Amino acid sequence: MVKGKVEQILITKDEIATRVAELGRKITEDYRGRDLLIVGILKGAIVFYSDLCRSIDLPVKMDFMSVSSYGAGTVSSGIVKINKDLDHSCEGVDVLIVEDIIDSGLTLQYLKEYLISRQVRSLKVCCLLDKPERRKCDLVPDYCGFQIPDAFVVGYGLDYAEYFRNLPDIGILNPDA
């Protein structure tokens, strides 16, 4: 059995649903009349991505990248590895990256540089959770669901050692429990 225990619910599934609907409405207004590609970052963003996309009322395209930097721990290795790239060219396209969480910011810093080098038309970031206290680089999301304190959280796509992604709420994990 995996070590770790959810000690406290931080954000309930109802609070998440309300905020995701608000973000979807804002993104719909901002991108009306444009050709939007929504890029989900596997695996953590998968649950947020699927809810957010359904709250955006526009004809969008969907694609995914898979990257990892945490392995089985709670601290970023600092080395971002691309496990899966986009299926299609993003040159000249308006791209919205959808992430579950910005912690150190190293994953998104790497992804932004990578996609800019592929000559996207515009690039914005939408994250569900932001932990600004932990930032190791200069990165501010364009859309953010919730700012959270410096604690390791799981649920709604976020994992510890690959477990807990299927929890409907977001909770704080005690990895020693």
Ligand SMILES: O=P(O)(O)OC[C@H]1O[C@H](OP(=O)(O)OP(=O)(O)O)[C@H](O)[C@@H]1O
């Ligand atoms: O801001 P950072 O410190 O870079 O951390 C954020 C990233 O770390 C997690 O992904 P992880 O690499 O654990 O892979 P996963 O999405 O498959 O869980 C999370 O989903 C973000 O992608």
Ligand code: HPA
């Ligand atoms: O708090 C977190 N939880 C799960 N995955 C993460 N990746 C970065 N920060 C976190």
Ligand SMILES: [Mg+2]
């Ligand atoms: Mg991730």
